[in-house]
Structures are given as C-alpha cells and as structure tokens.
Amino acid sequence: MVTTTPGRTPARRAADATTELAVRVRGLHKRYGEKQAVDGLDLDIGRGEIVAVLGPNGAGKTTTVEILEGFRERDAGDVQVLGEDPAHADRAWRARIGVVAQDSRDRAELTVAEEVRSTARYYPAPADPDEVIAAVGLAEKARARVRGLSGGQRRRLDVALGIVGRPELLFLDEPTTGFDPQARRSFWGLVRGLRDSGTTILLTTHDLDEAAHLADRVVVVRGGRVVASGTPDTLGRPEARTPVVSWTAGGESRSERTTAPTALVARLAATAAGPDGEIADLRVVRPTLEDVYLELVSHEETDR
C-alpha cells in the first residue's frame, strides 16, 4: 500500500477535533486483476450530512464503501473515516460506525429482540434496544424468530442492528429494497431523525427518489471516479436542470427548454391558445433527479 498513515499523535487528535469531516478520501485506487474498480476517487462527507452515492452497477460504489467500512484494503490513496484510517481500525473505531450491508440472509433461530439486544451489548453506549425495534416498526415482531421475517421486515432488522450502537457514521447500502411505499416513507423519517440527532449517513442506493428525498448531497460515481456532486436540486449541468415546456400547436407537438417557463406560457397563451383560451397539451416539466442522473451517466458513457 502506498498510503501514508500518521499515528494518533496529539497533533493528529487535535486535527480530528477541529475537522468537520466525517469522511475524507483522496486519490483512492483499487484494482481487481485487470479491472480498475476505483480510479482516483475523491470524497468529502461533512459531519451530520446525509450523502447519497449513486452510480451504475460496477461503478466502484460498493468497493469504495467497503474500503471506508474497513472491510477491504485499498491499493493507493488517503482515507480518513472519523479521523482514522479504516485499514488500521480498532474496536473503538468500530463502535463509532454502523454498517447496514446488502444481502444479509442469516437465518438465525433467535428472535428479533434477542438479536437487537445482544448486538447492543457489543457497544459501549448503545441505544435502548426496544426503542430501536419500535423505531424500525418491528415492535409487533419483537418476539418472532428472525427466520420467519418477510424480506422487508428482515431489512428493517438489518437497519435496527446497524443503528443500535448509536454510531456517529452510518453506512446504509440500499436500505429500502423490499419495503412497501409506506414502510419506505417511515424509514425515511427514521433516517432524517438520525441525521437530526447528529449522525452522519452515507447512503448508496439505486432509488433516485430516495436520494432526492433524503440526501443533503448527491455524489455520482462512474468508472471509479466522482463525476458529479451537489445537492439533489443543483446536481448536473445547468441546462440539464432547465424546465421543458411542451404543447401542441397546429396538430404538431412542440417543446422548448427555458429558464423562464412562466413567461413562455404567458406568450403561448397569447399566441397559441385555442378559441377556449387553452393551450393544447400544455406541460411544464422540471427534470427530476432521475433525469439528471441518467443524463450524467449516459453523458459519461459517450465520453468514453
């Protein structure tokens, strides 16, 4: 490894105290055989922020997150998570992070309450297990065996186990897969509540609606690098954000991108409206995060 990892000298600890970054990544590289999975990735996550990392499959998201979690070694780059290098993480550091991984399918013979309570005991200052169970909506299932849970309940248990240690930094990997819309909404409320109590959250998701609702900032990863970063409302090039006004005039459908849709509609009302004063098929569409994301990703593809 070509990383530089200064020890926890007093100076370093003082630097930790002043830095407001929960995660700081510079020039991260990771190669699997011929494939460069992560190729010079930079990432900053401020304390108390919810950051969503988006990107197509194979973009390097999972590899990056696993390096941050201390599960995987890197080839090069500087990584600081809560002021420490995850590659040399100790128990005290582990007590400060929470991991909700994808694809956990352990079929324990334990009950939900037993799982959450025992996990809480691994941590120095855990939350009340029963409150956590209630917060993820599993109070009615507290005495049910884990193996009998549905996919969505299982996922909520994963989240409960990830947050019961009251982590400063929480990794959520596609947390709402298998949730029904109502459960998803209440889960978003739970995540916002965590953020409001000071938890930093790194969310990876394919659900752009989720990213738009939850994230303070969205980071798009492609080809092992960050290709765009911004709030869900400002991500992408300005023109990608420009509303589109579409209408039908003379049996022909037309559309126009404009930063002043109201003015355009007023103009159309004067010039293109029918005898009843209506503009046929009038629509004003503001691009969603999904539109912007797809444009970003396909834009990158044509670049390559």
Place this chain on the structure above:
Amino acid sequence: MSATTPTTDAPLPGAGRLSLVRAGLELRQFLRERDAVIFIFAYPIVMMAIFSTVFGAADQGSAAQGVEVDFARYFLPGMIATGVMLTSFQSLAIAIAVERDDGTLRRLRGTPLPAVAYFGGKVVLTIATSLVQTAILLAVAALAFDVALPTDPGRWLTFAWVFLLGTATGTVCGVAFSSVPRSGRSATAVVTPVVLILQFTSGVFFAFYMLPAWMQTAASVFPLKWIAQGMRSVFLPEEMVVLEPSGSWQHGATAAVLVAWLVAALVVGVRTFRWRRRDEG
C-alpha cells in the same frame, strides 16, 4: 479516544463478558435446532446400539492371549472419541462455513465485538455439547449395555486430559477447516467425508489392531486415532494393551500429536480465517 466523541467515553465491553453473551446466544440457537440436538446426542448411542447388536456375539480381542472383552465395552472408547470429533471439528467447521456464507460473520465484523469473544462463544458451546454427549453415552453404556466403567481415579484423570485436549484440538481444527468449503451449502458435503474416513481408519468402527499396517500408519497422522487410543487406555482392561500395534498406550505420543495439531491449526486458522465469502474478495 478523544473527548470530542461523547459516545466513546463509555469503556468498550470486555472480551470476557462478551464471550459469555456469545455463549448464551450459541447455546440458545443450538437448543432451538431440535433436529441437530437429537442427531448430535443420539448418533453415538445409536451407532453403539447397532454395532453391539450386529457384532454382540463376537467378543473383541484374542482368546489365545487371554484378552477378551464384549463388544460394547470395546466399542465405547471409539464412540467417545468420535463424539468429541463430531461436536468439535465437524459441528464447528460446518457452522462457521454457514455463518460465513450467510453474512453473520461479516455483520459481526462490522461491530466492535472482538474476534476472541466470537470464538469464546463457540468454545463454550463445543465444551457443553461434548460434555453432555459423553455423559449420556457413558450412562447408556453402563446402564443399557452393562459396560463396567473404570473406578481408578488415575484412569479418569487420563480421560479428563484426553477429552479436553481432544476437544480443544478438534475445535481449533474445525475453525481452520471452515475456510475449506467454498460455500455454506457445500460445507456438509466437504466436512462429512473427512470425518467418516477418519472414523473408519482410526479404530472407531473397526478394531484398530485389525486394520492393515499401512492404514494404521496413515491414521496415526491424524488426531482421531490418538483420541480413540487414549480412550481405550481408560475403558479397556490394562492387559489389552498387547493389542495396540506399539504394545503401549503411548500417552506421551498422544499428547504430543494432539498438541502439534492444536498449534498447527491455530497458526493456519489465524492466517486463513475469513470474515467474508470468497466471492466478496
């Protein structure tokens, strides 16, 4: 830790206490898998019943040399040895391979649970199941098969150290071997034949003195032969030592081989243990 992180002001829970937490979970899970409980405790007894019924008429030993015992008594030491191997080596190798495959280990790795507490829980479970299994086997042998159990404290001392050292070696070998199966699904298929072959060649199902010399030599490399031999020295009459290929119970060699396996498996296990599936890199 720095004082700016209030959640870490509380001390981390100690590894000893967490080992007990894990042990409680392991025992609870084990007892809830009723099929496994029945299999583990009943298997040596059922095997002993079958073999004693089939071969019950033929005493084991050599009438010419004046050393003969009935089959159940001859069979008991091998069954104790195989029980130790099943509850330690086989159960652990399969259980850990499954827990690696289904993400349990990965999840635990993401918590501040120290590795030693995870293994501590496994060790407590192994000792508990081995003790209960052996106790049941001894009781059934004495009450149902009229096997005379030794009364000499020296023999029970031998029993104690062979049992403990055998269980410890089997446990560590099981942890190390758990990395061999490629998935949880293949774990049983990979581990079971190893155990079966050792059982047939180590004097568990067949009397060791009847095996060909080359098979005796091959089996002598592995721990099960030595655990079985140590148990024979406890439960068979002293004069039956003449049937041992070496002409002695070889307690020194037994201890040496078991300790060698314990240390080797510990080194290999520490170096190769994985918290995640192979396909996760």
